[in-house]
Amino acid sequence: MAEEEVVLFAVSGGIAWVTLNRPAKLNAVNAAMRAALGRAARMAAEDAQVRVVVLRGAGPRAFCAGADIHEFDEVPSAAEARQSRMTARWLQPLEELRKPVLASIHGYCLGGGLEMALACDIRICAEDASFGFPETGLGMLTGVGGSQRLPRAVGTALAMDMMLTGDRISAGRALTAGLVTRIVPPAALAAETEALARQLAARSPLALAFAKEAIHAAQDLPLQDGLRLETDLLSLLLNTPERITAVRAFGQMPGLEGGSGNPEADHS
Template identity: 35%
Template sequence: MYENITYEVKDGIGYLTINRPKALNALNTEVLKEIQKCLDEDIAPDDSINVVIVTGAGRAFVAGADIVEMKDATTNEGHAYTERGHKVMNTIDHMPKIFIAAVNGFALGGGCELSMACDIRLASEKAVFGQPEVGLGIIPGFGGTQRLPRLVGKGMAKYIILSATNIRADEAYRIGLVQKVVAPEELMPEAEKLAKKISSKAPIAVRQAKAAINAGLDTDLNTGSRFEIEAMTQCFASEDKTEGMTAFVEKRDPEFKNK
């Protein structure tokens, strides 16, 4: 069905893999189109999954955007390409489902931006992050100038972006870009463990929590607090809230039904 990515569902978890290992999974227009199609047609409508793991085939997560494609692009073509990249990242960021980036290797340029669009980032000890764009005459154009400062602070984001400095997994963890670093062979098991843990929680509450966090980061504290109140109210209207609290009182595991 896809030439540049693979997508499958196993045990209630979605697995989206960028699959251009010979090109280090670089994001060209066709890859972006396939990711968008997968998000829109396979992932978004599937109520059987709440969590998706995003990773890359081979030794890279995504080593950046496709320089060969961009090199001779016109201004209008560059604009369209950038818009397409933003659409993919924003779809992941705004979708109610939870996305875990399992960063197995190089996450540079568009790859770093893809990881940042996900909700949580786990990294192999071999992972490398960076935004090398200014060394190529452009800037991070798939959300990097916006998401990186929100994750690591303005000064650190400027240091990484303006100097085009790559950082290894331990440094990415230190500055808060990734949430956990594990041995390469432990990366997917750790991502699956986390995916199952999130999937075991009340789906409506998980979705509302993601929405509230995202909304709060885009506005002032008072407006974000109002959004949180409404999100909490939605949880109180759910059957899962009653089940979760009843199970707690009865000292048993809850059986959430996404209702």
């Protein structure tokens, strides 16, 4: 990829490994990285071999320490600044992927780095990870969804605390708060991330895409509308070859004798 390889993209075994590659700058986000990340997401979307995407940071110190503040200059007006931000929704290709996206987090995960992680579906982190939004201390606000996704992930109270104070939270507190769902020793992060990615890659891509769609919709739809969407999506899956094969394989697993003997009949 161009722009001095600020984002690395590699596909192996159905997994697209997307690596933020500015380790000397703690993988701080600059214009080149924003452009390259969008391209990487589009490449993953268009590659039929890719079933899962993993986002990670190069080097031992950080997933991503946020925006590269050396790129911030004075803007002519608030209106021009807003227009610039509106036309630079660089996380959109990542968050719109229908394939599962994992964030594999170590070290610093701050500012724009945390916004990237929040745009992913599952967040797994090492015990050395720390999370925070320092923007208000710099006279700024999050710019690509942090103020909207953080309260959805951890609740309003902790989101207020983190964003107003700029204080960081540890991996342990992030796990307790629901910001991440898995925490592992630093030395085990790569292996655990790959194992999780391979587990997802073995599942039906269409079922995973529909599950993502239903869960995202649940944040906005009234319950009855969400239930109808779930039913519609399930109906589309029932006659797919992958679903039929998976159910037959499940029914042949040992230890299921206590059920009905028919996994389809057990479906609720």
